[in-house]
Amino acid sequence: MRHHRVSIPVVALVLALATCVVQGQGSTVDEIAKYRAALQDGNPAELWEARGAALWKDKRGPKNASLEPCDLGLGAGKVKGAYAELPRYFADADRVMDLETRIVWCMVTLQGYTEADAKRGPFGGPDRKADMEAYVAFVTSESRGIKMNVGQSHPKEQEAYRLGEKMFYFRGGTHDFACATCHGEDAKRIRLQDLPNLTQKAGAQKAYTTWPAYRVSQGELRSFQWRLNDCFRQQRFPELLFASDASIALTMFLARNANGAPFDAPSIKR
Amino acid sequence: MADPMKIRANVVGDSTEVKVLMSHEMETGQRKDAQGNAIPAWFIQNVAVAHNGKPVLNAQWGPAIAKNPFLAFKFKGGAKGDKIQITWMDSRGEKRTDEALIS
Numbered sequence: 037m038r039h040h041r042v043s044i045p046v047v048a049l050v051l052a053l054a055t056c057v058v059q060g061q062g063s064t065v066d067e068i069a070k071y072r073a074a075l076q077d078g079n080p081a082e083l084w085e086a087r088g089a090a091l092w093k094d095k096r097g098p099k100n101a102s103l104e105p106c107d108l109g110l111g112a113g114k115v116k117g118a119y120a121e122l123p124r125y126f127a128d129a130d131r132v133m134d135l136e137t138r139i140v141w142c143m144v145t146l147q148g149y150t151e152a153d154a155k156r157g158p159f160g161g162p163d164r165k166a167d168m169e170a171y172v173a174f175v176t177s178e179s180r181g182i183k184m185n186v187g188q189s190h191p192k193e194q195e196a197y198r199l200g201e202k203m204f205y206f207r208g209g210t211h212d213f214a215c216a217t218c219h220g221e222d223a224k225r226i227r228l229q230d231l232p233n234l235t236q237k238a239g240a241q242k243a244y245t246t247w248p249a250y251r252v253s254q255g256e257l258r259s260f261q262w263r264l265n266d267c268f269r270q271q272r273f274p275e276l277l278f279a280s281d282a283s284i285a286l287t288m289f290l291a292r293n294a295n296g297a298p299f300d301a302p303s304i305k306r
Numbered sequence: 307m308a309d310p311m312k313i314r315a316n317v318v319g320d321s322t323e324v325k326v327l328m329s330h331e332m333e334t335g336q337r338k339d340a341q342g343n344a345i346p347a348w349f350i351q352n353v354a355v356a357h358n359g360k361p362v363l364n365a366q367w368g369p370a371i372a373k374n375p376f377l378a379f380k381f382k383g384g385a386k387g388d389k390i391q392i393t394w395m396d397s398r399g400e401k402r403t404d405e406a407l408i409s
Contacts, residue, residue, distance in 0.1 A: 078376030082312045083329045255373035 064228060072304060081173060081250040081302035084257040088174025091167055097147025106142035108135070108175065119179035120299050123288045125190035132196040134287045136261050137279040139171050158278045159265070160256050169248070172259045176248055179299045184245065186292040193288065196281075200289025203282065204234070213271040215286075226270075229306075234290060241297035244290050249305040257302060260287065313406035315390045322384030322408055324355065326377050326392055334369040349397055353377065356391045357384055384408050 092103050092115075108118035109126070123134040129141055136158065143154040160166040188194050207214040218224055219234040232239035247260040261278065264286060268276040276283050309329035316323050328350065335347025347369055355363040362381040386408055393403040 078325060078327055078378065080327055080329075080374035080376065083309060083327055083374060086312055087309055087329075250374075 075304045079304045081257050084170050084173035085177045088170035097149045099148035101146045115178045117182045119176045120182040120184050125192050132192050134284045159262050169257050173302050184294045196285045196288040199285035203286050209272045211272050240293035244294035245297050245300045246303045249303045308402045311404040315408040321380045323380045328375050332373045350394045352395045354393045
């Protein structure tokens with residue numbers, strides 16, 4: 037936990053800045069864009085990609101096997117471009133799976149982990165690095181530049197999309213919030229951050245194709261899963277269970293809406 | 307064992323541009339954990355870069371450097387295929403050395 041002890045002059049400065057921001061909203065957005073561009077060159081997400089690529093080949097788990105033969109939807113061992121077509125229906129599991137769920141599946145079937153072990157601690161924190169985030173960084177990096185192409189051919193894929201759409205507009209929790217409360221109109225923001233309008237093609241594409249991202253403020257690589265979890269927390273919703281049908285459905289809805297845009301992550305965000 | 311560095315080195319005109327990402331917590335010693343105990347300082351103290359065995363940069367770092375630091379610099383000379391060797395040492399005495407070829 038970072039401790040923030042803010043002195044009074046700093047508060048005054050922040051208030052002064054906030055006033056400037058209200059007057060010059062456009063320039064703040066430009067400055068944040070410039071900040072991101074400056075960071076792009078040395079994006080620490082590459083450290084996660086490299087770690088994930090090495091872990092992917094490592095022989096691990098009770099069966100002492102690597103994840104290399106894992107079928108991410110394009111055939112066993114094919115990682116390139118796989119993320120651009122996820123989530124999708126997998127006949128062997130008879131369900132729709134997103135990337136994380138599929139990696140858990142491969143950890144169970146190939147490496148012999150129990151499902152509970154494979155799902156444990158999916159997000160890194162101050163004292164521990166999460167292998168899952170490294171796997172995700174590696175696999176997603178192999179789809180960079182490839183156009184999003186999430187299918188709807190199987191009835192279960194259509195069902196997941198419909199469920200995800202319903203969740204997106206579903207209002208609930210102590211704050212009577214829905215995802216659409218913040219992400220259903222243009223030019224909404226949370227503090228200084230512009231929020232994408234996920235009901236419009238451009239907003240949905242830009243948002244989905246730039247996760248995972250290295251969050252400079254957290255010093256961690258964060259996956260799209262994490263983004264959904266944190267949105268749920270901010271809405272005061274019950275915790276979105278990792279690799280649950282609910283999280284897969286919501287991912288399906290948002291991934292499918294990004295179709296046609298080239299995938300551009302792992303990226304870097306403030 | 308710390309994770310490997312990510313090193314890129316390219317010839318730009320008559321110089322070589324080196325860009326390196328290091329994986330390190332870079333604890334300042336100022337933060338406290340959930341129980342209120344200070345988290346001990348732990349940061350990279352020294353970075354040494356050699357080009358074909360000859361030192362081209364030696365840096366002394368402190369706790370003000372960010373987590374997972376990125377370092378970019380240029381030095382005169384260097385040709386394609388030359389070896390760049392980078393070593394960091396942190397305040398616990400842990401070390402990591404990685405190499406890359408100039409491209």
